[in-house]
Amino acid sequence: MKTLIENLLRQALAALPPELVSAAARDMSPEVERTRDATHGDFASNLAMRLAKVARQNPRALAQALIAAMPADAAIEKVEMAGAGFINFFLRQDAFHREIATILARGPEYGRSNLGKGQSLMVEFVSANPTGPLHVGHGRHAAFGATLANLLAAVGYRVKCEYYINDAGRQMDILAVSTWLQYLRLRGEEFVFPANGYRGEYIIPIAARLNAAVGAKLQRSTAEVFGGLPPDEPQGGDKDLYIDALIARARELLGADGLRQVLDLALQDILGDIRGDLAEFGVHFDTWFSERSLTADGSIDRALAKLRETGHAYLKDGALWFRSTTFGDEKDRVMVRENGARTYFASDVAYVFNKLERGFAHLLYVLGADHHGYITRVRAVLLALGGPAESFEVRLVQFVSLFRGGQKAQMSTRSGEFVTLRDLRREVGNDAARLFYVMRSNDQHLDFDLELATQRSNDNPVYYIQYAHARVASVLRQLQERGLKADTANGLASLSKLASPQETQLQKRLCAYPEMVEVCATQRAPHMLVHFLRDLANDFHTYYSAQQFIVEDVEIRDARIALALATQTVIRNGLELLGVSAPGTM
């Protein structure tokens, strides 16, 4: 509907006499938007006002000229000039009726389009370190990323979702040591746990599985393990030095293979938990990309070599640097340290390199707000590797604060004091969690009040929206119980009999759905879909209260049921994109 009006405006613009509008102004693309106020029609354009500036003409006169030059169209009732030079479009009722028929005909496909023209796009999200279970913050990333991916796929992009597994580096050593220490405890050793180790309780069952797998093979005495180590933080030492010494000690005592065995067991265990958690949450990834594989397949070497060849990398003070200042970074970044060890950033370089090698036309990163300082250097890598600037995009997700009984809960993987995504899902359910997570803009802090979400009150629009869907199902059940059948074709043919304000309002809202999906996808704004669905549910509940569906008059009855079915279809399609179920009964 919107594109139809844009085309009309474009034709009118092209038909304007040259003395009125210059050739340059003729290229202006018309902006059309839904009106907020019904007295302004269904759609409005500010084209004449924007044109007025360029052409140095009176906007109201230009609007009149545009209206006069506009070809007639069967869907348009009338076109008016209003205010400072707005052009308001009033659509004929049957334009809406045809759209209702389209909704029923396309069913689950309604709202899908080919805006993206099959362009390949990767969304990377969550990518939480596999050192413990996902917590409520990761849940927001999962819900946001998955919904965004759904929206982009719905408008015609070829979307792949990827989870980057940070399975290399020091944190993995810390995980291995933490697991090993818990194993030693299970075997009766007594000692103080390192300040910088992972102390979460989730480590204990992993240690138990290690114990079941290896028995006493990896057991060492407390004296062997801790003898001669520097002091830990609580004893006035440095927690980083201490944990590093402990890692070195573990490697001495168990050998690289022994420690690797502990690590792999812990990693597989935790990763399995994360995968299962996300799958239950309805969040699916096409690929789980291992950081280690970047070393194994030579991506890091190739990426660094390419940067050196192209002059974007250089040696200084014995270290290999990336010249990110060329691309606006505040300082250059080290990739290989003086001691020969690669930094985490080297992996990031290789990962971007790898994504480009795989041929994605667009790279979308969903990152935590605390990673914003990191965007410039990743973009720099992409540019240095020859990727186009437009192909790189980052969306930041702000923090989630968890409230329980008005009290803010602390979240830290190290200390083990956090509420997991699993706990949250168990408490409020997947549907409420998915919707709650995306109902606010991603760059807004989210206060997640568990008590409120558990109350199942109207604070949480998920019930409100689902109820509208279930009500339609209920009407259909009633119809059946009374031995009546809905004739959809007859209903669609009789839509002109529906003229109440509620019916008009509902029809207009339904027809706006495809535009809504496009806007949500283009703006990367899933929360707008939630608001749309809530408004749609409101329109339906209002209608439901004002009118009876199952009435004597067959044409009116069928028409109302057709409208109810269209509502159900749009709500179901919208909820599907949000990853929320659309129940027939509640």
Add this chain to the structure above:
RNA sequence: GCGCCCGUAGCUCAGUUGGAUAGAGCGUCUGGCUACGAACCAGAAGGCCGGGGGUUCGAAUCCCUCCGGGCGCACCA
């Protein structure tokens, strides 16, 4: 100190990238079930869009500057 995000009704938040009279939910107040599901509906009250300057036909939206809140600025991961 520099950078990013945020500041809109009592509370939690929208506001489709500069449009017409500023929008919801919760809370408060008033009404509506012998009804296809009251998990609902209708109505009312509630605003200096953090303050101040600017840009223009037009600003919650863009620019500058203060004020307040969050986060980030490693040869860590």
